[in-house]
Amino acid sequence: MGPSFDEGTSLYNFVVRDGNGVKGMVDSGLTTVPAAYTQPPRERIDKESARKHEQQPIDLSRLDGPEHDEVAVEIVRAAETLGFFQVINHGVPVDLLESLKDTANKFFGLPPEQKAVYRSEVSPTPLVKYGTSFVPEKEKALEWKDYISLQYVNDAEALQHWPIEIRDVALEYLRTSIKMVRKLLEVLMVNLGMKLVDPKIDALIDKKMVNMNFYPTCPNPDLTVGVGRHSDMGTLTVLLQDGIGGLYVKIEEDMRYGKKGEWVEIPPTPGALVINVGDMLQVLSNKRYKSAEHRVRTTNTTSRVSIPIFTIPKLTEKIAPLPHLVEKDGIAHYREFMFVDYMKNFFGNAHEGKKSLDFANNVDSS
Numbered sequence: 001m002g003p004s005f006d007e008g009t010s011l012y013n014f015v016v017r018d019g020n021g022v023k024g025m026v027d028s029g030l031t032t033v034p035a036a037y038t039q040p041p042r043e044r045i046d047k048e049s050a051r052k053h054e055q056q057p058i059d060l061s062r063l064d065g066p067e068h069d070e071v072a073v074e075i076v077r078a079a080e081t082l083g084f085f086q087v088i089n090h091g092v093p094v095d096l097l098e099s100l101k102d103t104a105n106k107f108f109g110l111p112p113e114q115k116a117v118y119r120s121e122v123s124p125t126p127l128v129k130y131g132t133s134f135v136p137e138k139e140k141a142l143e144w145k146d147y148i149s150l151q152y153v154n155d156a157e158a159l160q161h162w163p164i165e166i167r168d169v170a171l172e173y174l175r176t177s178i179k180m181v182r183k184l185l186e187v188l189m190v191n192l193g194m195k196l197v198d199p200k201i202d203a204l205i206d207k208k209m210v211n212m213n214f215y216p217t218c219p220n221p222d223l224t225v226g227v228g229r230h231s232d233m234g235t236l237t238v239l240l241q242d243g244i245g246g247l248y249v250k251i252e253e254d255m256r257y258g259k260k261g262e263w264v265e266i267p268p269t270p271g272a273l274v275i276n277v278g279d280m281l282q283v284l285s286n287k288r289y290k291s292a293e294h295r296v297r298t299t300n301t302t303s304r305v306s307i308p309i310f311t312i313p314k315l316t317e318k319i320a321p322l323p324h325l326v327e328k329d330g331i332a333h334y335r336e337f338m339f340v341d342y343m344k345n346f347f348g349n350a351h352e353g354k355k356s357l358d359f360a361n362n363v364d365s366s
């Protein structure tokens, strides 16, 4: 059974089934938040009390010079503490970042019927999916967000199937980002004792997805979320956000810049990209790296776009804590599973914080 609406199912049909999205609903002249989008009080975001995470972005150009080891330590430390950090001199051209934001805004500004052709039920290709919220049919309260998701298999298929309006910038973003992801992953895996040539490193970022998220202006941001609490399921996520702000990360353990359970905002930083650790790295590292819980607020002043790249393992890849870490720690915090099973579980449930990781829980450990 789907969620219930005070407006009956007609709102759900208009937004979700017919592909008008939250944007279509807002454009129709909506002045209050419908019940279907009203979050229970515990999920609402108190923006007054959240501090900004004022950590200097990591300058990745230094990775290629004599300061390599120091930068590697910064990367490892960020992955072990908050699980989120920003990078500059990342190799993705700064004017491309501007084009990406413009392109995303233009795409979501298209008439609904031009986007709705990519709804998963009717999309001409399984590589492209346009939708709204996360898994609307499972959610008690919907997320105030529309998105388009582009799966990457190879250049030829991207050129053939990705929407022409966004194809070229998305592909260039992916190409340039992946080089950086590979470098970051090398640093993180070498720190765990893995060899640079280990084929596992490539298997962990075998699949890639570029998403464009659009968060329309919301009449009452205090009642809604743009994205609910979740961690990312994959290996590493690269995120481009525009200047609006509203991305919050939960601190998992007391640390220098905040207390356990506190939410900090990742401030928009011109020219920077946000990097975060996904569930797979938390599992492989036997909990050393933090796949942080995060969420996004809405605003009543303007819409926001964000453009993540998700890197995920090969679907058949067996994922488990690295054996030598288990030996060292005397405990395996997670069991072994096949990545595709983890993914199915992730997309089969509404966002609920770090509950996605329960799928990997080791019944033997406590």
Ligand SMILES: O=C(O)CCC(=O)C(=O)O
Binding pocket: 211, 213, 227, 232, 239, 241, 246, 247, 294, 295, 296, 305, 306, 308
């Ligand atoms: O919009 C953002 O800043 C973050 C989006 C996000 O967390 C996601 O798409 O997984």
Ligand SMILES: [Fe+2]
Binding pocket: 230, 231, 232, 294
């Ligand atoms: Fe996320």
